[in-house]
Amino acid sequence: MTQENITLNKINEHKSVLRQEGAEHELVADFISENKLAKHAIQVHKFGGSSLATGKCIKRVVEIIRKNCQLNDIIVVSANGKNTDSLFAIYSLVEQSITAQATQTSDELTQAITDLAEKQAQLITEVLNANNTKQLLQLLSKDIAQLTSWLAGDIVQHHNDILAFGEVWSARLLSAILNEQVCPSNNIDARDFLVIDNEQNCAVDTAISAVQLRQRRQFGKLAVITGYISKDARGNSCTLGRNGSDYSATIIAALVAAGNVTLWTDVDGIYSADPRVVPNARKLHRLPNGIAKELGRLGNPVLHAKTLLPLINPQSEHHTHLHVASSFDPDVIGTEIGKFGQIAKQELSVTYLNDLLLAQSVSFIGETGAKAHAEFSPICMDDEKGFMVITQTQQKALSQWLASHDVEVSFKPVAIIATVGHRVAERGDIKARFKRSLKTAKPLNIVGSDNRHSVIAILPEACSIELLNTVHHEMTKDARHIGLVVVGMGNIGQRFLELLPAQLNKVYALENLHLVGLLSSKKALINNDGIDVNQATSLFVQDAQTYDTEQLISWLSHHPYDDLIVVDITPSEDFSLLYEQIFALGIHVIGANKWAASSSTEHYNNLVNTADSHNSLWLGNTTVGAGLPINYAIDDLRQSGDSISELSGIFSGTLSWLFETFDGSSKFSELLLNALAQGITEPDPREDLSGRDVQRKLLILARKAGFELALEDIDCQNLVPEALQSLSTSEFLARVDELDDYFATALTEANSKGACIRYVARFKYNETTGISAKVSLEVLPQSDAFANLTPCDNIFQINSLWYKDNPLIIRGPGAGRDVTAGGLHSDLVNICQQLAHKKNQVKIKGMN
Numbered sequence: 001m002t003q004e005n006i007t008l009n010k011i012n013e014h015k016s017v018l019r020q021e022g023a024e025h026e027l028v029a030d031f032i033s034e035n036k037l038a039k040h041a042i043q044v045h046k047f048g049g050s051s052l053a054t055g056k057c058i059k060r061v062v063e064i065i066r067k068n069c070q071l072n073d074i075i076v077v078s079a080n081g082k083n084t085d086s087l088f089a090i091y092s093l094v095e096q097s098i099t100a101q102a103t104q105t106s107d108e109l110t111q112a113i114t115d116l117a118e119k120q121a122q123l124i125t126e127v128l129n130a131n132n133t134k135q136l137l138q139l140l141s142k143d144i145a146q147l148t149s150w151l152a153g154d155i156v157q158h159h160n161d162i163l164a165f166g167e168v169w170s171a172r173l174l175s176a177i178l179n180e181q182v183c184p185s186n187n188i189d190a191r192d193f194l195v196i197d198n199e200q201n202c203a204v205d206t207a208i209s210a211v212q213l214r215q216r217r218q219f220g221k222l223a224v225i226t227g228y229i230s231k232d233a234r235g236n237s238c239t240l241g242r243n244g245s246d247y248s249a250t251i252i253a254a255l256v257a258a259g260n261v262t263l264w265t266d267v268d269g270i271y272s273a274d275p276r277v278v279p280n281a282r283k284l285h286r287l288p289n290g291i292a293k294e295l296g297r298l299g300n301p302v303l304h305a306k307t308l309l310p311l312i313n314p315q316s317e318h319h320t321h322l323h324v325a326s327s328f329d330p331d332v333i334g335t336e337i338g339k340f341g342q343i344a345k346q347e348l349s350v351t352y353l354n355d356l357l358l359a360q361s362v363s364f365i366g367e368t369g370a371k372a373h374a375e376f377s378p379i380c381m382d383d384e385k386g387f388m389v390i391t392q393t394q395q396k397a398l399s400q401w402l403a404s405h406d407v408e409v410s411f412k413p414v415a416i417i418a419t420v421g422h423r424v425a426e427r428g429d430i431k432a433r434f435k436r437s438l439k440t441a442k443p444l445n446i447v448g449s450d451n452r453h454s455v456i457a458i459l460p461e462a463c464s465i466e467l468l469n470t471v472h473h474e475m476t477k478d479a480r481h482i483g484l485v486v487v488g489m490g491n492i493g494q495r496f497l498e499l500l501p502a503q504l505n506k507v508y509a510l511e512n513l514h515l516v517g518l519l520s521s522k523k524a525l526i527n528n529d530g531i532d533v534n535q536a537t538s539l540f541v542q543d544a545q546t547y548d549t550e551q552l553i554s555w556l557s558h559h560p561y562d563d564l565i566v567v568d569i570t571p572s573e574d575f576s577l578l579y580e581q582i583f584a585l586g587i588h589v590i591g592a593n594k595w596a597a598s599s600s601t602e603h604y605n606n607l608v609n610t611a612d613s614h615n616s617l618w619l620g621n622t623t624v625g626a627g628l629p630i631n632y633a634i635d636d637l638r639q640s641g642d643s644i645s646e647l648s649g650i651f652s653g654t655l656s657w658l659f660e661t662f663d664g665s666s667k668f669s670e671l672l673l674n675a676l677a678q679g680i681t682e683p684d685p686r687e688d689l690s691g692r693d694v695q696r697k698l699l700i701l702a703r704k705a706g707f708e709l710a711l712e713d714i715d716c717q718n719l720v721p722e723a724l725q726s727l728s729t730s731e732f733l734a735r736v737d738e739l740d741d742y743f744a745t746a747l748t749e750a751n752s753k754g755a756c757i758r759y760v761a762r763f764k765y766n767e768t769t770g771i772s773a774k775v776s777l778e779v780l781p782q783s784d785a786f787a788n789l790t791p792c793d794n795i796f797q798i799n800s801l802w803y804k805d806n807p808l809i810i811r812g813p814g815a816g817r818d819v820t821a822g823g824l825h826s827d828l829v830n831i832c833q834q835l836a837h838k839k840n841q842v843k844i845k846g847m848n
């Protein structure tokens, strides 16, 4: 949200330069016209009552504005905390006292007004400097006098004027603190520009409202506008209904063609059920417009039913993004509401509404039913059975409407619980699950909504928290969307991708895994709506774009998945240096890349700690022995209580091939060139002969086994003589026969004792002598387990408390396309299985 913004300070600087140049006039026109350029489009930020409830909250909001806004943005505010509730309560005290003619209420009323005034005064005093405090307290006391006088008069006439105080005070206070601490700001009462038809339909007169808003905004000042309130054509105060400030924000966004609306609240997004009472609710990262609209209609408090209306205008080419974020945790990515592909459409939510009425009448059948539907937009309706579910406030109007048709109606109190998701009313499997989960609630009826995005059960009693949790669990128990990013489009990367479609089809644990990123060192193809796994490589070739690390980290920081797994199939040290940032974002890594796991002790420990503290998983079975389950075996022994004392074996497929094949019948150099031609060695065979690769692998395994050591703690015999070490590859290959004498002698000597030569890795731990580790050419008896391998095979031998005299041995191909890509798939399944047991964490202020 912050990236494209110019900070207020920068704008101010820019403005003062332009002012000196006498160019302010152009700038005014520039900023105030409805600018449709994405980078400069106006952003609307709406702060709900919960975000403005206390002095501390307000200061947090000021900080969000300082960081995220520019001067032509618009702030919309709700009443501080529960002030609207208090104003409603005060109003009904007066109503009651009028009907009951009771005198006692007047004390209660005085107390309620005093409490409200004191609370507001305390907020003012807490956040403003002395001068502004004085000024705002004077205005507050004038308002309280006005409120008291309205309450003593015709309260019905002033109903909305009374309710409006909450937003008026809140906007005035926020604007004052911004003026004092951040930037010039003007406080606008929406009743000065926002004209609606009537309170029932809240249809906005956009032409007049847009012109009046333009007149009210002042160049160079950040506008703070009251939410919730408006006026009718005669200038009377109106409200947009409870929670209506969200709707105010989107109306204003449409009036100024804003690029973005952020609804700042106390929860970090929209959840699959009310997170205050459903602890396992899932955050919906990307909510399709139609589903959001249906959720608002069916009771989701974060989304007022009308919020989306101003933003979904099929005639307009302009598109405004809508976000929900938490002002208590502004850096957490919230929910984005918009147009999304298949993955976002798979999410299900559960919502409920109590205090409704089931109206039954024959005139809800057929043609009159269609008319009733158009007139009342019921929660749900069945025009064959002749019933509709409406709100209590609609009862009177519906009765009158039916009376004019001369038909009878019966009303019964009911509640609804609904499962909401893309076209769920057409999904037999979802309807069946929903029905099963409702068994004990004995619903009166279950109907699909007109827009097909919900299945609604009509309940004879209020929806209990228990029922909500049961239904939610049943509908979402399998849901967890995991994004997969594959980095490295080389030989193994390609094979990994080739195997992916079949894996996704046959492995249950991968059910909700979606390929969303493909990266080479220079290009990236990223698609949050999923990349077709059957065409991954060709789509990459066709559509990948150049990228840099900053862009990559920014995308990783904002990904919309429950979990993201990065599979690093590169040999790149540079990429391994990003692991720490990746882990810090809670992203999991499967690394075939050896750099990170064999980096310096300090770096490695940092990585492990960062991954641990952010619940990021790190698997790297293929760093050693390709697909052979050596890392898993070591992990398993450690976790089971065994302690490993020795690790040894032949860890290099290349050196295994060379020494298994070298029998003296041809020169060592001939064999080496042959291996190079077959692709058995690295392009520069010295990388294999240096022993560094084996040294790194031994370090990785020893660390896995729980020992703290560094690369330097492992003695490494370089099989390349010093004279050949610093040559270019071609120079080395031209002089490769200089290796022959050494290996011929070593082989002859070994053979004379009935032994052979092998390049062996050995790690040993002894309580008294400590750690000893080396990788070197050894002379081994022909009977040794390491002596008789199929060329290219690896062998790993573990000695431990449990495998003392007769060691545990794992042996098999230690390199190759299929086994390595297969090993990576095995890590992938393993991570997905672990994630299936992970609990969600709902972030709500006060709850965690």
Ligand SMILES: Nc1ncnc2c1ncn2[C@@H]1O[C@H](COP(=O)(O)OP(=O)(O)O)[C@@H](O)[C@H]1O
Pocket: 047, 048, 049, 050, 051, 078, 243, 264, 265, 266, 267, 269, 270, 271, 272, 273, 274, 275, 276, 300, 301, 302, 303, 844
């Ligand atoms: N499905 C849901 N997803 C997110 N929040 C929900 C949901 N259902 C209920 N809530 C609750 O709605 C509250 C937000 O209500 P709202 O009145 O919009 O707040 P604000 O004061 O910011 O306007 C949050 O505290 C949240 O706990």
Ligand SMILES: N[C@@H](CC(=O)OP(=O)(O)O)C(=O)O
Pocket: 047, 048, 049, 050, 078, 079, 084, 085, 166, 227, 228, 241, 242, 243, 244, 245, 246
């Ligand atoms: N203050 C009004 C309007 C509103 O939208 O408030 P909030 O954003 O706190 O839900 C109400 O309580 O209904």
